Structure formats: structure tokens, C-alpha cells
Amino acid sequence: xxxxxxxxxxxxxxxxxYSVHYFEYxxxxxxxxxxxxxxxxxxxxxxxxxxxAGAEExxxxxxxxxxxxxxxxxxIRCDGVRAANSVIVSFDCDCPELMNIAGMVIxxxxxxxxxxxxxxxxxxxxxxxxxxxxxxxxxxKSGNGPFGCEQLIRIYLEQLLIFLIRGNRRVPPARKPVNxxxxxxxCDYMEKHVxxxxxxxEIQSHFNISASVIKKNFREHMGCGxxxxxxxxxxxxxxxxxxxxxxTFTEISERLSFNTPQYFTTVFRRVSGMxxxxxxxxxxxxxxxxxxxxKRHE
Numbered sequence: 508x509x510x511x512x513x514x515x516x517x518x519x520x521x522x523x524x525y526s527v528h529y530f531e532y533x534x535x536x537x538x539x540x541x542x543x544x545x546x547x548x549x550x551x552x553x554x555x556x557x558x559x560a561g562a563e564e565x566x567x568x569x570x571x572x573x574x575x576x577x578x579x580x581x582x583i584r585c586d587g588v589r590a591a592n593s594v595i596v597s598f599d600c601d602c603p604e605l606m607n608i609a610g611m612v613i614x615x616x617x618x619x620x621x622x623x624x625x626x627x628x629x630x631x632x633x634x635x636x637x638x639x640x641x642x643x644x645x646x647x648k649s650g651n652g653p654f655g656c657e658q659l660i661r662i663y664l665e666q667l668l669i670f671l672i673r674g675n676r677r678v679p680p681a682r683k684p685v686n687x688x689x690x691x692x693x694c695d696y697m698e699k700h701v702x703x704x705x706x707x708x709e710i711q712s713h714f715n716i717s718a719s720v721i722k723k724n725f726r727e728h729m730g731c732g733x734x735x736x737x738x739x740x741x742x743x744x745x746x747x748x749x750x751x752x753x754x755t756f757t758e759i760s761e762r763l764s765f766n767t768p769q770y771f772t773t774v775f776r777r778v779s780g781m782x783x784x785x786x787x788x789x790x791x792x793x794x795x796x797x798x799x800x801x802k803r804h805e
Contacts (some may be wrong), residue, residue, distance in 0.1 A: 518602060519665045526596040526646060527630035527660070529638045530557075531746070534590045540582030546605065547575040547597040549583065550615065550623055551741065553778075555589035555730060558583050558612060567612060569730040570620070572719075574609045574671075587693045588741050589729070589736075598664060604672045613671060622667040629656045629663065689716065690724050694736070701740045704764040707733055713759050742778040745771070749787050756783045 525545055529552075542558060549558060550572040558567050559582045560575060575581045585591045615623070631638055632652040636645075648657075693710060710733065711718050723790055725733050741763050748759045760771035775783050 511578075518604070519600060519601075519668050520599050521661050521664055521668075522601050523599060524630075524646065524660065524664070525599075525645065526595060527626060527634070527638060527639075528593075528595040529627050530593050530595065530641070531639060532585050532593070533593050534585050535587050536591075537584035538582050540580055541582040542578055543597070544577045545597055545599050546577060546609075547581065547595065549573050549575070552592040552594055553587045556583060556585055556591040556593065557729075565612065569608065571612050571614050571618075572623075572671075573612055576606070576609045579610075588691055592603075594627060596626060596664065598669070599673065601669070603671075606667065608671050612664050613674075614671070619664075619667055620730060622663050622670070625663045626660055626667070629659045632656045633660060650701040689714070689721075690728055693721065693724075697740055701737075701744050702763055704766075738774050739778050741765075742775050745775060745783065746779070746786060749783060759783070800801055 519764060525543075549567065551567045551569050553567045553569065555566060558565050558573055559580070560573070561580055566572070583593065607610060628637065629652075630646075634646045634652075635658040636643055637648045637650040685709065694712065698711065699707065707718070711721060714721070721733060725731060725736060729736055730762055731739070745759050745763060746764070748754050749756075752761065756771070758767050760768045763771070767773035775781075775786070779786060
């Protein structure tokens, strides 16, 4: 019997990446900007942030992504109130359909978020360069990653771009909003009380504002609930303490007024996607020193 194979068409092909990053920014982080002749994808994880594309500053809400075209000036900053995290992947690709989704704010689906996570996971094994290291010019291969990790980065990225082009769920970029003094004041109040067991009723009473107004402000501008944001602040504070290496997890739990160390671990995992021990391990791995803070962590 004569068999004939069906040659599969490749519409998107990526043979390499310039960078794969997962950044955890301070609340006042600001990058002066750059431009280059390849594509760059930025995804807002955990918090919203501001990006600049050309001469225009755009709000990138939590859970959304933006693709910068080659040779487009771009930069990124936090709002000075909230620390933010981002995924950044830069790459070469000559697919003309990418122009249909470049320059637009796109809400990432659950599948697309999973692909972003898979890219970060494989890149952390494929490269020895820490994914949180800024201003690098070359990703150094680890040489000891699991079988096929580099190929999976390409496959996952190509799949992500195909999904984005298919979905084409474009929405007009959200322009920089009018300064929200109430929101800033509440966020500042929570940051000052991050080590306390603060309740929503106390926030409402302090500002003498209706619960619906406060909740509406947070949902519209923060993309989360009030106490959800407060827990994120607590986890950010916990991460800083873990990086400093001066306290055990139990001590951190007590300093941040969690009822039990177990509840601290539950909240930490829910917010960050990993346990305190796993986060401490990632910090030691990225630092290149497996002994950083090791004696103080349980």
C-alpha cells in the first residue's frame, strides 16, 4: 500500500529567544526604556502596572498581556503604591499575523496563563541565568536541563501566539486613570498596618466610606478585592523577610499576625503559587548561593 504523508504547515516559527523573565518589582520600580528589532511580550501578574509603547503610557491590568512590535520604544513602571510582578519574553518571529494582536491589551485566558507558566518553568531549567535578573544581554544555557526543555519553550511560545491570534480578544488600551486619592489612601493605610490583623470593617470605619464604594474602587482599579490586596501585601512583606533571612517562618507568621503558621502557609501559597519553603528555595537558587538564609528557615 502506498502511503503519502501530509506535510504540516508551520505559520509561526520561533527558533530562539532573547530573554525569558519573571520579575518581582518593588512598588516604586521604573525602567527608563529601550527599543530593539525583535518582539517583546509583557504580562501583568499579581498586580497591574504601567507600560509605555512609543510615546503613550498604558495601564496593563492584572491578568492582561501586551506585545510590543520590533523597534518600538517601550518601558515599564509600577504605580508607586503596589509592588507588581511581570512575565517578559522577547523573541524573533516573522509571522505577519502577529501585527493583528501587537499594540493591544489582551486578557489572557486560563490556557494562555498556563502556557506562560510552562514557559517560565522550562526556562528556569534550560538556563542558568536567573529569570529575575535584570538588564541581561544573553541567556546562558544550563547544559543540564531535562530532555527537551529548550524545545518546549519554543513549542509553548508558538502555541501561545497561535491562541492569541485565533482569539484576537482585543480591547482598547486602558489609558492612565485620573489620580484616585481614596484608593491611594486606603492602600497606604493597609501598607502601614501590614503587620496587624486588619479587618475590612476597620478600613471602612477609618475612612467613613460605604463598603460598596471601597469595593468598587478596588475591583475597577486593582482587579481584586480589598482583603485580597491586603493578603498580597502581607505575602510581599513575608517574601522580603524570607529574602533577608533573619526570621523563621513561624516568626514571620507571628510578625504578620497570622493566626497560625499553617494559615500563613495557606495564604502564601494561594497568593504566590508556592509555599514559603519553595519560595525560599527559589531565592537561594536564583542567588547562586544555596546557603543564603538556610539556617534560619524551618
